[in-house]
Amino acid sequence: MERRIALRSVLVCAGATMAFGRILLCLMIMAIGGAGPAAAASEAEVRIRTGQDGLHVRYRLAEPTSRLVFANDHTIRTLWTVETPGLRLEEDAIVSEQPFSEFDLVIAPDAAELDRIYMGLVRVGDGWIAHGPALALEGIETVLAVELAPGEAVLPEKGGIEGAVYVGPADVILSEKGALVVTGAGVAEALSAPMREAFVEARVFYGARLDLTLPYTPTLVITADSPGPSGFRGDVSDTGLISTRFHGDWSGPQDDTRPFVKSFVWHESFHLWNGHGVALTDGDSAPWLHEGGAEYAAVLGAVSTGDMTEEQGRASLTTRLNGCRSFLGSKTLNGRGIRNGSAVYDCGVLIQWLTDMELRKAGKQTVMDVWREILTTGRRSGGYGVAEFRAWPEANAAVSLVMDGAGEGRWGGIEARLAALGVVLENRPSDDDYRQAVLWHLNSQNCSNDGAGKGYYTTREGIKLDTGDTCGVLSGDPEIATIEGFDPLAEVKPMFDAVTARCATGEPVRYGLRSGGVVEALCAAPLKTPEAYFIAGAPVLSLLP
Numbered sequence: 001m002e003r004r005i006a007l008r009s010v011l012v013c014a015g016a017t018m019a020f021g022r023i024l025l026c027l028m029i030m031a032i033g034g035a036g037p038a039a040a041a042s043e044a045e046v047r048i049r050t051g052q053d054g055l056h057v058r059y060r061l062a063e064p065t066s067r068l069v070f071a072n073d074h075t076i077r078t079l080w081t082v083e084t085p086g087l088r089l090e091e092d093a094i095v096s097e098q099p100f101s102e103f104d105l106v107i108a109p110d111a112a113e114l115d116r117i118y119m120g121l122v123r124v125g126d127g128w129i130a131h132g133p134a135l136a137l138e139g140i141e142t143v144l145a146v147e148l149a150p151g152e153a154v155l156p157e158k159g160g161i162e163g164a165v166y167v168g169p170a171d172v173i174l175s176e177k178g179a180l181v182v183t184g185a186g187v188a189e190a191l192s193a194p195m196r197e198a199f200v201e202a203r204v205f206y207g208a209r210l211d212l213t214l215p216y217t218p219t220l221v222i223t224a225d226s227p228g229p230s231g232f233r234g235d236v237s238d239t240g241l242i243s244t245r246f247h248g249d250w251s252g253p254q255d256d257t258r259p260f261v262k263s264f265v266w267h268e269s270f271h272l273w274n275g276h277g278v279a280l281t282d283g284d285s286a287p288w289l290h291e292g293g294a295e296y297a298a299v300l301g302a303v304s305t306g307d308m309t310e311e312q313g314r315a316s317l318t319t320r321l322n323g324c325r326s327f328l329g330s331k332t333l334n335g336r337g338i339r340n341g342s343a344v345y346d347c348g349v350l351i352q353w354l355t356d357m358e359l360r361k362a363g364k365q366t367v368m369d370v371w372r373e374i375l376t377t378g379r380r381s382g383g384y385g386v387a388e389f390r391a392w393p394e395a396n397a398a399v400s401l402v403m404d405g406a407g408e409g410r411w412g413g414i415e416a417r418l419a420a421l422g423v424v425l426e427n428r429p430s431d432d433d434y435r436q437a438v439l440w441h442l443n444s445q446n447c448s449n450d451g452a453g454k455g456y457y458t459t460r461e462g463i464k465l466d467t468g469d470t471c472g473v474l475s476g477d478p479e480i481a482t483i484e485g486f487d488p489l490a491e492v493k494p495m496f497d498a499v500t501a502r503c504a505t506g507e508p509v510r511y512g513l514r515s516g517g518v519v520e521a522l523c524a525a526p527l528k529t530p531e532a533y534f535i536a537g538a539p540v541l542s543l544l545p
Contacts, residue, residue, distance in 0.1 A: 125185030127168010163237030216240030266298035279383030293346015
């Protein structure tokens with residue numbers, strides 16, 4: 001059943017002195033109701049304060065109830081603890097046999113990052129980022145109040161229940177040319193310095209080309225306290241706060257991290273305009289549009305300003321092109337679209353790149369002009385989506401080539417069109433391609449359903465399988481030290497050759513585990529040598545002379 005939610009926000013109060021040396025800052029009311037007028041049945045106050053273990057939360061209701069439902073059902077609440085006797089948390093509801101009008105929670109930080117799901121709470125050094133919508137109640141106007149301890153601050157100062165909100169030390173907040181940067185304790189300067197630089201560069205570059213004023217103060221938060229397993233993750237919410245989260249050791253030399261982290265910030269910064277400065281009508285059904293748009297804009301911006309070379313830009317596009325081919329292959333989508341995983345970014349970038357080259361070859365405009373028009377119109381009309389993007393003939397042709405029609409022959413058509421646009425492709429498998437070929441092949445041999453939905457993570461520490469409990473000896477998401485005696489990160493081609501030889505004779509493949517011991521994975525089918533595009537030449541990416 002479809003549930004429509006209407007949102008309304010009203011500033012309700014200012015600061016006031018509280019007991020225990022804390023300051024109460026009342027942020028916003030969010031009204032959540034049905035499809036009609038946004039009038040709630042009652043009101044509630046949710047008051048939060050920081051603690052060593054997470055956030056301490058107290059709800060006060062205007063009317064007693066025996067069941068209270070949270071409005072956001074995408075939040076993972078497994079580490080939320082109800083402290084009030086007689087009440088319990090059941091999925092997305094607080095329930096009791098007796099009516100209640102007040103209750104306390106302790107919210108611990110999320111245990112893991114999950115694909116395309118906002119974290120309910122993440123540590124930022126000695127502070128926290130909470131996802132405001134996770135606290136909102138269904139059918140009830142909810143006032144969010146923050147009790148600040150001495151030396152603490154809250155960002156944004158209003159509207160926090162509509163998106164991410166930072167609560168923590170004020171002395172880690174830096175004002176940076178019309179924006180704010182929060183750097184959590186423990187973040188190396190080698191990581192934070194290029195991110196701050198890119199944040200300024202991206203806002204200048206995008207601001208000039210999109211010509212749209214942002215409705216909020218852009219805020220970048222950098223934390224090294226992500227629980228993983230991904231080495232990094234980032235997102236933007238409706239408060240204009242970019243949350244960037246790193247897991248593992250990111251204290252390496254600046255030259256090693258600068259190109260990557262700058263591109264990461266360029267991507268997330270574009271979402272200030274195309275993801276949260278205007279409504280997305282197809283945000284869930286076609287995320288390839290706004291995610292692919294942000295990733296390609298990041299490449300254009302970084303190359304244009306010198307944060308990337310043209311060669312590095314082509315290398316990034318090479319990765320996306322191969323990722324899209326790996327996912328789509330010869331599948332016929334039949335209108336299903338692309339909604340999850342890295343293909344959202346990979347195929348989205350390919351569509352943006354094709355559109356951009358078509359426009360430039362015609363001597364017209366660039367894909368940034370497409371974005372300026374659809375975002376400007378979207379602000380006036382209530383949003384934008386795939387229809388508005390495909391209204392441009394060049395964009396429509398790119399989407400049709402990649403996603404429409406029968407899957408057989410898709411890549412022949414894409415190769416031909418790329419050649420006509422001046423792109424030179426060669427077959428050059430990289431270490432990533434060889435590694436992926438080995439791990440996916442062995443997952444398919446050992447997991448149920450030929451390994452569908454199973455994969456792996458590449459972290460700075462090594463390889464961690466994403467296998468769940470249906471992959472035989474590879475079950476349990478083990479961390480891999482060696483495969484056939486070779487490091488899967490540093491000795492990729494020798495590992496590939498050794499696995500190829502074992503699989504050719506049907507012998508098991510030996511995995512050395514970081515926890516100790518060796519397991520033997522089945523391999524009864526030959527391992528194929530991967531085919532991988534390499535962009536040897538392409539039209540210039542830079543938008544600057």
